[in-house]
Amino acid sequence: MRGGPGESVVLGLGEVLRWAHLLEHVDCPDPASESALLRVLIALTARVTGLDAAEDWDENRWDVLEAGRLDPGRIAAYFGQYAGRFDLFDAERPWLQEPRLAGECTGSSGTGRLVMTSPSGNNHVWWPLDKGGLGGPIPVETAAFALLTWLFAGPSGTAANRRRSDGRNSHYTVAGPIRALVSWFPAGRSLAETLVLGVPSPETWPTNPGRDEAPWETEQLPDPRLPAAPVGPVSLLTGRAAHAVLLKPDADGALVTDTWVTWAWENELPEAEDPYVIRRDEGGPVRANSARVAWRDLDALLLKTVPGKTPRYRPAVLASVARLPRATAAGLRLRAYGLHQERRDPETAWFTAVTPPVLGYLEELDEDGAAAVSVTRARAEGTASGLAKALRAAWQGFSGDSKVCPWVDSALPVYWSEAEAEFWRAVVPDGDGVRAWPAFQKVAVRVFDAVTETAALTPRGMQAVEEARAAMLRPPKGRKTKQQ
The missing domain is CATH 1.10.132 (Topoisomerase I; Chain A, domain 4)
Structure with missing residues (x-):
């Protein structure tokens, strides 16, 4: 779709990558889905640029940055390789969904459960429910963003009953990997630059054995008994969901009429370090607080370590930004996405913030x-x-x-x-x-x-x-x- 300066256009994932050099940024309904989508787009960028391979990584990244855009031929080849896997309603492998839920759950969740800003559980009431209490049909675009929000920032607590491998039903879920956290991304002059800069460098990747695959790249559906540890940057950014979701479309595929939302794994996910959060020795990553202005954490982003009773360590993704020429880094901003939530249902506030160009002040530079x-x-x-x-x-x-x-x-x-x-x-x-x-x-x-x-x-x-x-x-x- 055409769009001029300052305008928003609706694009598929492949189109976003193809035209990323002409786009300023992604425009999502809320900070939660935007933070999740950025992780997916960065993983895709790693694949189509070869930055998912450690050899000559800094040199390869610089070549991509100098080119100013992502290679359209490599993008087309990648999406052609996984044709159908990016379809929300594919009969066998709907994108980022668990197609077995319709047969493994004792009942559906309704669309009201899917959209976190609609009334459900302890959440505040923003939208009215239908008479059945499950929510009415929702546009497919709304459902796609809500899917991302659930997979990355879904709450712990009760969900749809799903049959376990031992034959028992369970409805308990744990919180998503970025729930209640604040994420920081280096922001470039274009979306293409932002995505390339967002790829974490090899020394920060997990080193578990296996193949580094996104959920849509695997040959088989995952075994719910065996949550896999991330192996590299792609599985780290896309394969950490704690929830399983399935969308039911209407006959035309324009609306989602029902959903299943439940747990993804029978056992706990292995620990992994998210490259976009400020880490601490105790208490986990720094949690989001809508009452705390973003610049109060700036020294924890520019310094390798902020000493104190509980030391704070900058997001791992900034280690590679610090290896850029200072003249390049000096033009880069930071974009924050804060999800002020409890681990369970209540959503307090979601917020985003953008700093002036500050990454030239990284400690190494x-x-x-x-x-x-x-x-x-x-x-x-x-x-x-x-x-x-x-x-x-x-x-x-x-x-x-x-x-x-x-x-x-x-x-x-x-x-x-x-x-x-x-x-x-x-x-x-x-x-x-x-x-x-x-x-x-x-x-x-x-x-x-x-x-x-x-x-x-x-x-x-x-x-x-x-x-x-x-x-x-x-x-x-x-x-x-x-x-x-």
């Missing part, structure tokens, strides 16, 4: 720049803590309540939003290479005054507010603070 990011972020955090402490003190003096301070919850989101401009001023140098001093304290004072304005109109409140404000501005003992 600009040690001073990476350090400036880390120090500035820490300074912003310290100012936020001081603001929260002052607000609690003012609230206690005004209300006498030392346990709950409503001012903090309303003030901190405003502070972090307004502090972002100061952060980038301090991180990105001007034309003379000078970095500005961030005025975080001025932002904090402005927010403090706005939140406490009404309380300060009373004599009791005025005293409490002024004392807390003065304490917030007072430098720590034994330390001189530059005026902001």
